[in-house]
Amino acid sequence: MGKPRRRQAGEGGISEYETKAGRRFLIKFTVQREDGTRRVVLKRGFLSRRDAAAALRAEIRKAEVGEWVEPSKQRLDAYLAEWIKGQRLSPSTLSSYRKNIRLHIDPYLGEQLVARLTGSAVDAWMRKLEASGRADGQGGLSARTVRYVFTILRSALSDAVSQGRLAVNPTDRSTAPTPSEARPPEMKAWTAPELARFLGWAEAYDPDLAIGWRLLATTGMRRGEALALRWRDVDLDAARLAVRRSVGVVKNKGAGEELVEGPTKTGQARVVDLDAGTVAALRRYRTVRGLLTLELVRDSALVLSELDGAHRHPERFSRRFAGQLLRARRALGEEQLPVIRLHDLRHTHATLLLADGVPVKVVSERLGHASATITLTVYQHVHPGMGRQAANRFAALLEG
Known part of the structure; x- marks a missing residue:
């Protein structure tokens, strides 16, 4: 040779x-x-x-052809610290990204050079998170959390490619948990009698909080949207309210936490019609609050504020619901009220409407979903029964 x-x-x-x-x-x-x-x-x-x-x-x-990229000598932790400063994200999302980078990326991959990060190294990192990634040392992270952290790293490295720091994104050569593996916790919803039972009990037990549970259940608002609602957003005569903003908890290491108002999850405002019972409950609630101080019922005042006019803390609000539900189950019987989360009042709203035949488009608009496709995907568990009803109705047409 x-x-x-x-x-x-x-x-x-x-x-x-x-x-x-x-x-x-x-x-x-x-x-x-x-x-x-x-x-x-x-x-x-x-x-x-x-x-x-x-x-x-x-x-x-x-x-x-000008596509060759000079290998970067920058460490991943230094690059991520630089990258996060340039992101245009909501305060709560920015806080979440920083927390996950600090807890779940930097300790494992931070010392590696950006240019030398490989798909196999990313895979090994994710498997380690799944096995023992919890910050408290009590086991691994869920597939849902691992996928979320992976998307943060993927986005950062995609920007590195766009900026010419990397030739290829190593996350393109790795295998993150699939969407089906990263499904959210099982959705639960009350039946109409169960919801009515709880709201009746809550109204008698603590009217000041009961109006919050009623608003969430009858409008499908998200927790942060309800806690950011102001009286100027509510038109009781027209029986509707406008959802324009949301409040969330922003936690910054070393600086404590703060409540920050921002846009809704989709960035879009929406109008939600109210039923007569909820309008009447809001009128009673506003009257009682006005007797305490007129400051609580001014147009600029928060509807569901603390007595000093400040925002209610979203996480404590959820804990208050869990505590009241526990008392209600003791009072009414555990079999009368299944355990659900506060967010499940939103699911209950959507599930009851869809099961009753309300068009998906209408439900989607009430929930503030970006599209009806999202509503169909999230609430597909409701559709089998609806499909059976449609089949029976079609058969009745043929027989008629």
Whole structure:
């Protein structure tokens, strides 16, 4: 077998060297940087001359068309700290990203160079999170959480590719938990009698909080939307309210937490019609509050505020619901009220309407979903029964 053809200038070169593991090959080629200077690049570790030749051709081709990216010497933790500062996100989302980077990315991958992060390293990191990633040391993270953290890393590295710091995104070569594996906790909903039973009990037990439970159940609002509602957003004569904003908890390490108002989840305002019972309950509630102080019923005042006019804390609001539900179950009988979360009042609203035949588009608009497709996906558990009703109605048409 003859010697390999000598490469011409600009074609790069391939060299052979010995390691403890055996013979290996390296490639050498020259590229031009953005500033016009030239740099000689070496890449080692190829198992065969054929592999080295293929890699060399690919690198030369990228250099010729301007796609070659100079490897970054920046560590991942430093890059993420720089990246997060440039993100245009809501305060609560920004806080969540920072927390997850600090707890679940930096301790595992932070010391690695951005340019040397591989798909297999990302896979190993996710499997470690699943096995033992909880910050309290009590086991692994759920598939849903791992997928969420993965999307943060994927977004950051996609920006690195766009900025020319990386040639390819290593997360493209890794396997995150699938959407089906990362399903949210099982959705629960009350029946209409169960909801009426609880609201009746709550109204008698604590009217000040009961109006909050009623608003969530009869409008389908999200917790943060209800807690950001102001009296100027409520038109009792027209029996409707406008959902324009949401309040959330922003936690910053070393700086405590604060409640921050921002746009709704979709960034869009919406109008929700109210039933007569909820309008009457709101009138009673506003009258009682006005007797305490007129400050609580001014147009700018929060509907569901604390007695000092401040926002109710969203997480404490959820805990208050859980506590009241526990008391209601003791008073009415545990079999009368299944355990649900506060957010499940929203699910109850949607489920009852869909099961009663209200068009998906109407329910979607009340919930503030970005599209009716989301409503169909989230509440697909309701559809089998609706499909059976449709089949029976069609059969009745044929028989009639």
